Amino acid sequence: MAKKVAFLQGNEAAAQGALYAGCKFFAGYPITPSTEVAEVMSAELPKIGGKFIQMEDEIGAMAAILGASLTGTKVLTSTSGPGLSLKQELIGYGCIAEIPCVIFNVMRGGPSTGMPTGPSQSDVMCAKWGTHGDHPAICLVPASVQETYEEMVRAFNLAEKYRTPVMVMPDEIVAHMRERIVFPEQGELEVINRTAPTVPPEQYKPYDTSFGDVPPLAAYGSGYKYHVTGLNKMQDGFPTTKAEIVQAEEERQIRKVEANKADIMKWEEYLVDDAEIVVVAYGSTSRSARFAVNEARKNGVKAGLFRLQTFWPFPEERLLELSKKVKAFITPEMNLGMCHGVVKGCIEGNAPVLGIFRVDGEPINPGQIVDKMKEVK
């Protein structure tokens, strides 16, 4: 049987990907340019017995998905810049209480209300540093409609597997463009569910590290009674201020992601093997970058594209390795140098990093990147 093909918008693909992954609960608050996700979920979820709720604000939406997740349900919220700022309080709660959830954030111009319909890539640092305190961060940055669908499935898998919030952050261009998408068949993409406890209720502890860095999570209402708090906690879920426990627990939460970077990180290397100039790009900007690399190659310039598919964790080790043999990196992005700074921070000064930064609501065009390559000596 031929696979189902459609012409779909990025936001619509995100919603469809979430449904493929088994999402059964959505809470959100309308905001351009991500509202289509909520609209699709409001129509599709009840058809399969799932639940959609429009909350009173983004804090409420974030709270509702965390509460729903504790009942053993796969959950999603979607938003954009100003809403992401509001969600930060409870993204931190999700991290410390270790509650799986997916946050879909379409990047528009900021700060504040900024440019509601203009594209941007300026939330990538907020994905890691937005909520206070040390905490793990996973952030996926798809570049096409197809990839948005598939990365949504992966985001749910990562959230469930590592018991932590996962963000998916396309820029407005990816979220709003329409492209051909080939739907994966049922069973074609892996779908992971959180590990449920195997011990009887009397023995259950929600943060029992004897099961490893990612302890099994029981569903509320499944016979297991346990406590969840946003305070630093012990293995049984109750608050503690004991120095050694707090230190160990915080380190474990970070380690869940850091020690599994190889599983979480994803990037694409295009013509990088012999490249002297490597463009590090993500989202819609990587599409301009690929075009620019092809143009440069036609003119004999050895250019390559390093396309980030996850922004966090960041592939520091691989970029450090490449930095030892390239003449320069170029970082085009729709912000004032966020990826630029991260690249500089991990390559130990081995090569210059030339930035192309736009925050005027216009995409970066291939010509700008080709021109920048000419500055490399």
Added chain:
Amino acid sequence: MAFDYDKYIRPGKLPHIWCPGCGHGIVMKGLIRAIDTVGLDTKNTAIVSGIGCASRLPGYMDCCTLHTAHGRAAAFATGVKMAKPEMDVILVGGDGDGTAIGGNHFIHACRRNINMTYIILNNKIYGMTGGQFSPATPTGAKASTTPYGNPDPAFDIAKLAIGAGATFVARGTSFHANQIDKLIAEAIQHKGFSVVEILDDCPTTYGRRNKFKSVVEMMNHLKDIAVPVKAAEKMSPEQLEGKILTGVLFKEERPEYTSEYAKVIERAKAAK
């Protein structure tokens, strides 16, 4: 035979953090008796709170307990209840938690009329942070941030709940301890969003700043100002000056949110 509270208390989690004379423990005992009266299955009961002294209550209860962030209990609880309507969901929290930072979530939970019970422990002050004024602090009262007397008017929390659409609203006090469980039990049995405001005391941060010489004096004050709704019907406005009404203040039947959403599911499936 004496009532066995231990059945509902998590082993090993007492003593509690509350100060001697704090009213919160009296409300917890009332809640436990109410759960027992209604016969809730603790495995299927979620108790959700925000942050504050009052919000520490769930930790002592042997149920599915969720101590959320400041003010967010109603929104977390809405997620739990929507995702698993077969669970009984009870919210607890202070006046500050529920009506200041959590005010928005509170009024919208009332409006939706989602089948949960919200117990507000109103001690008229932010106890946990040391006695700053809350939206329930009386005008003129002293708090750590109103050294010259509180210029703010106070919320009438029960009226706020009624205005926002809660379909069961009751008020009691920690002095009238034997009434607390009855009000809460009736609230749990009501189908819709029910609010039970219990006026209680924070001797540590409110009492001492506002010239209450002892906890007994604070309790007596609650006794003096409380007037049962029935009795109030026969009293003149002058007699009711400075009093607060107690008992079931409001009750109505209105479509409940999770049942309405079940109909949405039916309609969506039919349209498929």
